[in-house]
Amino acid sequence: MSKTTLKVNNNGSLRIEGDFEIVDKDGNAYDLGGRDVISLCRCGLSANKPFCDGSHRNHFEHDAIAFALPPKKV
Numbered sequence: 668m669s670k671t672t673l674k675v676n677n678n679g680s681l682r683i684e685g686d687f688e689i690v691d692k693d694g695n696a697y698d699l700g701g702r703d704v705i706s707l708c709r710c711g712l713s714a715n716k717p718f719c720d721g722s723h724r725n726h727f728e729h730d731a732i733a734f735a736l737p738p739k740k741v
Contacts, residue, residue, distance in 0.1 A: 675731040680706035680719035689717070 671685035712722035
């Protein structure tokens with residue numbers, strides 16, 4: 668099984684690569700048509716949510732720079 672990678676793109680989508688499954692709120696799996704790479708919408712403008720259709724172009728700005736979260740609360 669390959670490692671799953673989720674990449675936060677600058678000014679755009681979340682790109683998922685590897686072995687993964689995407690399910691709706693009821694746990695039903697989306698039919699990904701055999702794809703092992705997809706992009707998810709972050710801007711809310713896609714007509715194909717939860718998948719990205721490129722609608723974010725010129726309407727969404729975010730510099731994707733990694734940072735550390737604060738320690739988990741116990």
